Amino acid sequence: xxxxxxxxxxxxQLRNISRVxxxxxxxxxxxxxxxxxxxxGEFVAIMGPSGSGKSTAMNVIGCLDAPSGGTYHFxxxxxxxxxxxxxxxxxxxxxGFIFQGYNLLPRTSALQNVELPLIYKGLGRAERHAxxxxxxxxxxxxxxxxxxxxxxxxxxxxxxxxxRALAGNPEVILADEPTGNLDSKLSAEIMQVLQKLNxxxxxxxxxxTHEADMAAFAQRLIWMVDGQIESDSQTSAAA
Amino acid sequence: xxxxxxxxxxxxxxxxxxxxxxxVLGIVIGVGSVIAMVTVGQGSTEQVTADVEKLxxxxxxxxxxxxxxxxxxxxxxxxxxxIRMNDLLQEQLSVVDVSAPLSxxxxxxxxxxxxxxxxxxxxxNRYFAAARWEVARGRLFDVTELQSGRPVCVIGxxxxxxxxxxxxxxxxxxxxxxxxxxxxxxxxSKGASTFGSDQDDFVIIPIRTFHRRIAGNxxxxxxxxxxxxxxxxxxxxxxxxxVMRDIRRIGRSEEDDFTVMDMKxxxxxxxxxxxxxxxxxxxxxxxxxxxxxxxxxxxxxxSVTERTREIGIRLAIGAQAWQVLLQFLxxxxxxxxxxxxxxxxxxxxxxxxxxxxxxxxxxxxxQIVMLxxxxxxxxxxxxxxxxxxxxxxxxxxxxxxxx
Numbered sequence: 198x199x200x201x202x203x204x205x206x207x208x209x210q211l212r213n214i215s216r217v218x219x220x221x222x223x224x225x226x227x228x229x230x231x232x233x234x235x236x237x238g239e240f241v242a243i244m245g246p247s248g249s250g251k252s253t254a255m256n257v258i259g260c261l262d263a264p265s266g267g268t269y270h271f272x273x274x275x276x277x278x279x280x281x282x283x284x285x286x287x288x289x290x291x292x293g294f295i296f297q298g299y300n301l302l303p304r305t306s307a308l309q310n311v312e313l314p315l316i317y318k319g320l321g322r323a324e325r326h327a328x329x330x331x332x333x334x335x336x337x338x339x340x341x342x343x344x345x346x347x348x349x350x351x352x353x354x355x356x357x358x359x360x361r362a363l364a365g366n367p368e369v370i371l372a373d374e375p376t377g378n379l380d381s382k383l384s385a386e387i388m389q390v391l392q393k394l395n396x397x398x399x400x401x402x403x404x405x406t407h408e409a410d411m412a413a414f415a416q417r418l419i420w421m422v423d424g425q426i427e428s429d430s431q432t433s434a435a436a
Numbered sequence: 437x438x439x440x441x442x443x444x445x446x447x448x449x450x451x452x453x454x455x456x457x458x459x460v461l462g463i464v465i466g467v468g469s470v471i472a473m474v475t476v477g478q479g480s481t482e483q484v485t486a487d488v489e490k491l492x493x494x495x496x497x498x499x500x501x502x503x504x505x506x507x508x509x510x511x512x513x514x515x516x517x518x519i520r521m522n523d524l525l526q527e528q529l530s531v532v533d534v535s536a537p538l539s540x541x542x543x544x545x546x547x548x549x550x551x552x553x554x555x556x557x558x559x560x561n562r563y564f565a566a567a568r569w570e571v572a573r574g575r576l577f578d579v580t581e582l583q584s585g586r587p588v589c590v591i592g593x594x595x596x597x598x599x600x601x602x603x604x605x606x607x608x609x610x611x612x613x614x615x616x617x618x619x620x621x622x623x624x625s626k627g628a629s630t631f632g633s634d635q636d637d638f639v640i641i642p643i644r645t646f647h648r649r650i651a652g653n654x655x656x657x658x659x660x661x662x663x664x665x666x667x668x669x670x671x672x673x674x675x676x677x678x679v680m681r682d683i684r685r686i687g688r689s690e691e692d693d694f695t696v697m698d699m700k701x702x703x704x705x706x707x708x709x710x711x712x713x714x715x716x717x718x719x720x721x722x723x724x725x726x727x728x729x730x731x732x733x734x735x736x737x738x739s740v741t742e743r744t745r746e747i748g749i750r751l752a753i754g755a756q757a758w759q760v761l762l763q764f765l766x767x768x769x770x771x772x773x774x775x776x777x778x779x780x781x782x783x784x785x786x787x788x789x790x791x792x793x794x795x796x797x798x799x800x801x802x803q804i805v806m807l808x809x810x811x812x813x814x815x816x817x818x819x820x821x822x823x824x825x826x827x828x829x830x831x832x833x834x835x836x837x838x839x
Contacts, residue, residue, distance in 0.1 A: 261752060261833045282756045289754025300749050300836060303742070304451045314753040316440060361753070 207270070208368060208401055209235040209258060214267035214277070215424075216253050227253040228264065229424035237368070240395040240402045242412035242432070245421035252373060254421065255405045259292055259371040260284040272368065289317050293362030297374035299354040301346040307333060307357045308342040314365040332360040336390055352383035359390060363400075370394070372404040376411050388414040392434075441759070445767040456771060458735045459820075463775025463812040464782055466728025470808035471783025471800065472790060473721035477714035479787075479796035484710050486797070488703040494669055495566060496661040496676055497697045498525070498535075515684065515693065517656040519643065524683050525659060526562075531672040533664045536563035537656040539646050545591075545639050546611040547599040554595055555638040556612055558646020559660075564590075564623075566662035574606040574621035577642055585644035587617035592636035593625035610639070615649045617641060627795060669698050725808060729815040736819035740827070741838055747827040748835030757828040761821070764828075768820030772813035779812065780805055 216228040227250045235241055235258075245251045256262035257269065260276060263284070269277040276287060288294075293314075301310045311329035320328065333339050336356040346354050355375060362370050372391065376384035392414050394400045406412050416435035420428040449456045500516050522537040529535075539558040544551050561576050563569075574590070581588050589610065596605050605619045626635040647654045663672040676696050684693065743764075750760050784800055791798040827835055 256833050262831060282758075285751065285754055285756045288752065292754075294752050296752075296836065298836075300745070300752070302451070302746060302749060305447075309447075313750070316444065317750075317754045317759065365754070 206236050207234040208237045208272055209233070209403075210268075210270040211258070212268045212270075214254075214257060214264045214269060216250070216257060216262065217265045226424050228257065230267070231424075231426055233419070233426065233429075235369075235401065235403065237401055238395070238399045239417055240392065240415045240434075241404070241417045241419060242415035243403065243405045243419045243421060244407060244409070244412050245427075247407075249421040250424040251405045251421045253424075255371055255373055255403065258369075258403055259294060260287050261294075289314065289365070291368040293365055293367035293370045295355070295358050295362050295370065295372040295375045297377035299346070299351075299358045299378075301354055301357055301361075303347065304345055306343045306345060307338060307349065307360075310346070310357055311361045311364045314361060318365055328364050328366075329360070332364040333357070335363060335394070336360045350383075351379050352386055355379065355383075355387050356390060359387070359394075363394070367400075369401040369403060372402065374406055375404060376406065376408065381410070384408070384411060438762075441762050441766050442770075444763050445770055448763070448767055449770060452739070455735055455739050459732055459771050459816060460775035460778065462728045462731030462735065463772060463816055464728075464779040465731070466725040466812040466815075467776050467779025467808045468782035468786060469724035469728070470721040471780060471805055472786035473717040473724075474714075474804040475784065475787030475798065475800045476790040476794065476796070477710075477717045478799040478801055479791045480794070481707065481710045481714060482799055483796040484703070484706045488699055488706065494663040494665060494667075494672075495699050496663060496669070496673060498659040498661060498676065498680060499657070499695050499697070500693065502692060502695060517659065517694075518654060519656055521680075521683050522656060522659050525661070525676065525679055528679050528682075529672075529675055531664055531667040531675055533662040534562040534565050535659050535661045536560060536566050537643055537658075538563060538660055539643060539651060539655060539657050541646075541650060543612050543650065545595060545599060547608060550599045550601075552595055552598040552637075554592075556646065556650055557638050557640045558643040558650065559640060560643055563640070563660055566660040569626075570624040572622045572624040573604070574619070576621055581620075582642045582644065585642055585648050587615055587645060587649065588620045588641070589617045590621040590623060590640045591619055592623050592638045592640075594634050594637040595639055596622055612639060612641075613650060615641075615645070617645075669700060673698050725811060728812060732812070732815050733819045736816075736823065740823040743824060744827040744830070744835050744838040747824065748830070748832050748838070751828070751832035751835060760828045761825055764824035765817070765821050768817045769813075771820070772816035775816065776809040776813050780809060783808070 211231050211233040214228055214231045215226065218225045218227060229250075231254065243251045243254060253262065257264050260279070263279070264277050267277060268275060271287065271291070276284070279287065302313065308326070308329050311332050312325045315325040315328055330339065330342065333342050336359050338353060338356050338360065341349060341353060346357065349357065370391070375391070376387050379387060388411055391402055391404070395402050402415070404411075404415060412418050413432055414434060415432055418430055418432050419426055517537065519537045522535050526532050526535040536559050541556050542553060543556045544553050560582050564576055572593070576590060577588065580586065591605060599605070599610060600608065605622055608619050609616055610619060623636070641650075643656070661676060663669055673696050677692065680694055680696070681692065686692065747760050751757070783805070787800060788798050
């Protein structure tokens, strides 16, 4: 595995990454040769109009999807061409996800939802319970551990999802429109939770959003258009 | 990991209690109905065999008229039998153990305030031997009673139960039409016949008494012939036919005006009928199995969308496809096993209940039990597992996006 020469401290390093869907006439280029470095501890927001490729970029970074071309070094290791199962292992040990629609298991308590990734990590019952409880406490939901998602508000559900992403102690948290289903007050609450995790725990966060207000919580803003990065700048929050 | 997977699967089963219940219900109905039906079918087949054995396979029935079994005219235009013919038959044939003349009609038997419409049979003691009746209490007819046509009777268990309840019938007087007769004996119960008719529902009086006091003529409706144990029934039948032709003076060119039936014939006919019955039951059972299978299939397919999302979540947070699949497979197997076991219990229970109600033996068929179980389990596993496999092959993002 070749180590990146420059930017040796880059946790995520994309070089000339492309993602093409379909074939022949119906071919759609979602990512068109992206170069991107994200260092450990950064809070990055990716914005852009619909169809700009921001979600695809997120999926590639999150190893939910494999790029069609280019190289992707995660923590110095080339991961662009890993198999499905290898990508699953990578997600299991290094990545945490937060989705727009929360994606919690229904009829399953908050605690059990948070424990879910830990089961696949192979943790014992007691360890799982402790780690999940701690993660719920971090998002301020220790007292809701035994509630089902249906008994929680949207904001609370998203905080359970954050706890689930946190519980596995990941290197990076990937958030896909985490406030898309929430009103502005709850959105701000969620963003504050993420911001605190970034600042206090040095957690690397990559977030896709279409709301400038939310992007403002990040330190760095990447603007995408037509599958390419148009701008990459520090936000006011970085100061 | 396997233990953890089983735990996960059990969790998922309880989390989706309604779906699990409906799936199990489908399997229970499928397995249960097949087992119940086939158990009852097998029981009745065995009952037929037992009934025929009870009658005695070495028994022949001789009736006036042609092809009574095929529904030809019975004794309408032909000369009826007489007691004399019966005695000739027994005298002339060494293969015959006993031959009993039999006449019958229906009438009401009355005792005190109780009464029952029943078969009144006129015959003599040879009938009890030929048809293998045993005395439970009292005695059979004596010679003077048979000769003089005295008003005495032997009754079946059903008649006793109806007329006498718990008291002892022997020595009591019952009334049949204008005839008042003394009960001298009670027969041991044989229970219901294959056709469901009650074999114990009759009153037997000496045949001469029957002719004089009930029928008003001396016609005999049939002979019950018991063939000696060491003689082949087929051969005896041929001989009986020959002697009967002689007794009834039937010319060489003329056809028989009587029918000899052996119990093997009857047995073949009866098992033919139960065969049809069992086939019918099995068809109904197969339909219920199919319906149960479709039920399972529906539930599984309906839940696929929700499950696809669940699979997407599990994949996204780091489950490998085989882990998700193993969980779904284990889940389907647990549900199917559970449903199958309940189905077996319910099926056997229904079969037992049915066997009791129909008074037939309880005969579960282990092969059918396994077959029904395997079929339902296969349906459960296939429709639980294959949609899951399809979903697990998706990209997690696609699986999550499914609405």
